[in-house]
Amino acid sequence: ATAGSATTLNDYTVTQSIDTLLTAIPELNAVARLRCSQVFNVESHAITNKMLLKLAGRINKELSDPAVDGVVITHGTDTLEETAYFLNLTIKSHKPVVMVGAMRPSSALSADGPLNLFNAVLLAASKKAHGHGVLVLMNDQISAARYTSKTHSTQPDSFRSHDQGYLGQIHNGKIHIFQTPTTRHTTQSEFDVTGVKSLPSVDIIYDHQNAGLHLYEASIKAGVQGIVIAATGNGSISTSVKKGAHLALKGNVVCVRSTRVGSGVVSESKTDNKLRLVSGNSLNPQKARILLMLALHNTRDPQSIQSYFDRY
Numbered sequence: 590a591t592a593g594s595a596t597t598l599n600d601y602t603v604t605q606s607i608d609t610l611l612t613a614i615p616e617l618n619a620v621a622r623l624r625c626s627q628v629f630n631v632e633s634h635a636i637t638n639k640m641l642l643k644l645a646g647r648i649n650k651e652l653s654d655p656a657v658d659g660v661v662i663t664h665g666t667d668t669l670e671e672t673a674y675f676l677n678l679t680i681k682s683h684k685p686v687v688m689v690g691a692m693r694p695s696s697a698l699s700a701d702g703p704l705n706l707f708n709a710v711l712l713a714a715s716k717k718a719h720g721h722g723v724l725v726l727m728n729d730q731i732s733a734a735r736y737t738s739k740t741h742s743t744q745p746d747s748f749r750s751h752d753q754g755y756l757g758q759i760h761n762g763k764i765h766i767f768q769t770p771t772t773r774h775t776t777q778s779e780f781d782v783t784g785v786k787s788l789p790s791v792d793i794i795y796d797h798q799n800a801g802l803h804l805y806e807a808s809i810k811a812g813v814q815g816i817v818i819a820a821t822g823n824g825s826i827s828t829s830v831k832k833g834a835h836l837a838l839k840g841n842v843v844c845v846r847s848t849r850v851g852s853g854v855v856s857e858s859k860t861d862n863k864l865r866l867v868s869g870n871s872l873n874p875q876k877a878r879i880l881l882m883l884a885l886h887n888t889r890d891p892q893s894i895q896s897y898f899d900r901y
């Protein structure tokens with residue numbers, strides 16, 4: 590993306606094709622033989638379920654080619670964690686898939702995109718990146734798709750995994766891996782989207798003081814199959830959550846209790862059974878939505894869905 594001047598860090602537009610990005614970094618040629626294609630060229634808030642399905646299908650196809658060692662996806666940072674987690678659950682290969690973005694426009698002073706992209710290609714070309722699930726490379730840090738989130742609106746170190754930490758680092762072209770994720774992904778995942786054309790509709794409803802029932806009513810009326818509740822604190826079952834969950838239960842809509850606080854595990858609660866609520870583990874609401882869509886594609890049973898949330 591480019592903005593009006595070198596000191597303008599917002600109000601940018603998506604202007605550059607992937608070819609332009611790559612030719613701006615000739616150093617990449619020493620790292621890998623690159624074959625590139627522009628699957629979409631949009632801001633990341635414009636990514637739809639259909640696009641996710643298309644992207645997963647395309648990556649699975651590329652990785653099944655023995656000539657391909659790994660894939661790099663350039664993506665806007667705003668919803669990068671959602672795409673990364675979706676791919677983490679639906680890619681069927683040990684080969685690296687590395688997602689990368691930039692917090693600053695390419696026209697900015699100290700633009701972070703070029704080094705991020707260089708490092709992402711380095712990582713995708715490396716055997717060290719095999720078998721860790723989908724990776725996110727930002728600001729020299731290697732993160733697991735399951736754990737990392739955008740945590741700052743503007744700064745280059747925005748992507749963090751508060752509780753689980755980074756998987757590794759790249760410095761001066763050297764890759765250091767410290768740990769590997771323990772949740773299921775890629776080749777061990779039970780989710781298969783081959784030939785799938787659409788995903789169940791899932792909304793996120795944010796809880797807050799004085800919250801009403803109308804958003805639940807509207808969602809259920811619109812025909813959603815699942816609702817992720819961005820609840821307060823440790824996924825508290827407030828009056829609005831309780832009423833919303835009752836309404837959802839009557840409409841055969843599965844509700845997941847996640848938290849709006851940004852980190853931490855949501856504990857299972859005694860009330861969950863009565864309301865058939867699923868606790869969202871350590872997934873933030875936007876990632877819980879991704880898992881709930883895939884889970885609902887396989888089953889409508891809250892207990893089975895809870896077991897997915899425990900393992901993925």
Ligand SMILES: NC(=O)C[C@H](N)C(=O)O
Pocket residue numbers: 631632633634664665666667668690691692693
């Ligand atoms: N800097 C960015 O990557 C944000 C951009 N608006 C996006 O598409 O997500």
